[in-house]
Amino acid sequence: MSNQAEFERMLRSAALRVTAPRLAVLTAAHAHPHSDTDTILGHVRQTLGAVSHQAVYDVLRALTAAGLLRRIQPMGTVARYETRVxxxxxxxxxxxxxxxxxxxxxxxxxxxxxxxxxxxxxxxxxxxxxxxxxxxxxxxxxxxxxx
Structure with a gap:
């Protein structure tokens, strides 16, 4: 499930607006499971160019709250995100x-x-x-x- 149309459908079904940052974060999390925020930010910036750290944090929070991402944080590590929910x-x-x-x-x-x-x-x-x-x-x- 890595095509953009499927990610757009997922966002709409979760009552979230389809935005370029949300699509880029979903794409990065799908392509790189168990990535931390900085890794996802790097992939999003490769796709979109300039995007703030706070914008990625906000998208990760919204996608996790909507059940589109799962946040895990093994003891002693930073939070990581995956699309397997x-x-x-x-x-x-x-x-x-x-x-x-x-x-x-x-x-x-x-x-x-x-x-x-x-x-x-x-x-x-x-x-x-x-x-x-x-x-x-x-x-x-x-x-x-x-x-």
Whole structure:
């Protein structure tokens, strides 16, 4: 789903005006999943030229609120955005290089995990982040330790 007509349809169905910055942010987030704000800003500027950091923040906020983007923020990292929304998938994060990869739901239907005590909450999502090393980083030689 990477064509502009589809993104325009998504914006209209979310009751959002179709604007060049919104289209550029959706295109960047789709082409570069798990990108942070600065990365998305760089791609938007390649497309539109001059655009302010605040404008991109505002678009990201609006698209996230409308459910067109998902904001994730693994512990110790900056917020990142993706277009894969509404399916309660999870993420693998490399502790070495920081790459983030989607992984399907742990088990069963959303929410994937059942809380021992829901305290009266109506649960609709479980967020799981798996941490480790990606294959490329795991294949690197271990650093030498100096006494």
């Amino acid at each position: 509404g399916d309660n998938h999870h993420h693998l994060v490399c502790r070495t290089c920081g790459v983030i990869v989607d992984v399907e739901c742990a088990v069963g239907e959303a929410p994937c995990l059942t809380a021992a005590n829901d305290n009266g909450f109506v649960l609709d999502e479980a967020e799981v982040i798996y941490w480790g090393q990606c294959p490329a980083c795991a294949a690197l030689p271990a650093p030498l330790l100096h006494p």
